[in-house]
Amino acid sequence: MSIQENILILRKEIPPHVKVVAISKTKSVLEIMEAYEAGQKVFGENKAQELHSKYPLLPPDIQWHFVGHLQTNKVRFIAPYVALIHSIDSLKLLQEVDKEAQKNNRVIDCLLQFHIASEESKFGLDLEEAKLLLNAGSCQKMNHIRIIGIMGIATFSCNPDLIRNEFRTLKGSFDLLKNDYFRGKDEFCELSMGMSGDYQIAIEEGSTIVRIGTAIFGERTYL
Numbered sequence: 001m002s003i004q005e006n007i008l009i010l011r012k013e014i015p016p017h018v019k020v021v022a023i024s025k026t027k028s029v030l031e032i033m034e035a036y037e038a039g040q041k042v043f044g045e046n047k048a049q050e051l052h053s054k055y056p057l058l059p060p061d062i063q064w065h066f067v068g069h070l071q072t073n074k075v076r077f078i079a080p081y082v083a084l085i086h087s088i089d090s091l092k093l094l095q096e097v098d099k100e101a102q103k104n105n106r107v108i109d110c111l112l113q114f115h116i117a118s119e120e121s122k123f124g125l126d127l128e129e130a131k132l133l134l135n136a137g138s139c140q141k142m143n144h145i146r147i148i149g150i151m152g153i154a155t156f157s158c159n160p161d162l163i164r165n166e167f168r169t170l171k172g173s174f175d176l177l178k179n180d181y182f183r184g185k186d187e188f189c190e191l192s193m194g195m196s197g198d199y200q201i202a203i204e205e206g207s208t209i210v211r212i213g214t215a216i217f218g219e220r221t222y223l
């Protein structure tokens with residue numbers, strides 16, 4: 001199936017209130033342009049360097065999201081244009097984003113990344129760490145970032161009950177933070193969960209943003 005056909009199928013299947021981020025990591029500018037021409041305007045990358053080199057080659061009305069582990073020394077590459085960083089996992093990183101956003105005269109939207117999977121390797125905060133971050137005085141003073149929700153990656157598994165439970169836990173954390181830290185703040189409304197293999201479950205559990213790579217672009221080959 002072509003990239004264009006994949007996008008049309010997804011658009012029929014995914015309810016209109018759920019945003020689709022096309023995850024284009026490892027994919028070429030030509031493949032990204034094929035998706036763009038099918039109407040996809042929001043793309044995500046997981047490496048700052050890769051995004052930095054693709055960005056100037058692609059149309060300026062693309063909204064770029066960053067979904068991978070972000071090192072503080074790479075923030076400056078993407079700060080001039082990134083629309084949403086899904087992967088804030090420390091106060092230090094948030095401070096760096098705030099600093100670089102200020103240099104660029106911008107406010108950058110961010111999600112806190114939660115660790116929900118049973119695998120060790122996935123980055124992210126637990127609920128206590130997220131509260132510590134939000135309680136930090138320095139967090140409340142940052143004027144060039146806006147925390148608009150949370151993100152999580154489920155276990156890579158074929159057990160739908162396991163995945164559903166992880167998404168349900170993430171939604172529970174979202175609701176708790178909304179109530180305790182963001183009550184009345186309409187901007188805190190995004191729950192980024194669901195990838196090619198599990199987006200249907202994620203949407204049933206309250207996702208507002210799905211991050212889809214393989215189901216749009218096909219399998220990735222890492223060189």
Ligand SMILES: *Cc1c(COP(=O)(O)O)cnc(C)c1O
Pocket residue numbers: 023025046067068153195196197211212213214215
């Ligand atoms: C690669 C990636 C995705 C997309 O994965 P697919 O299974 O190809 O849809 C989503 N989120 C993150 C954080 C990723 O790194």
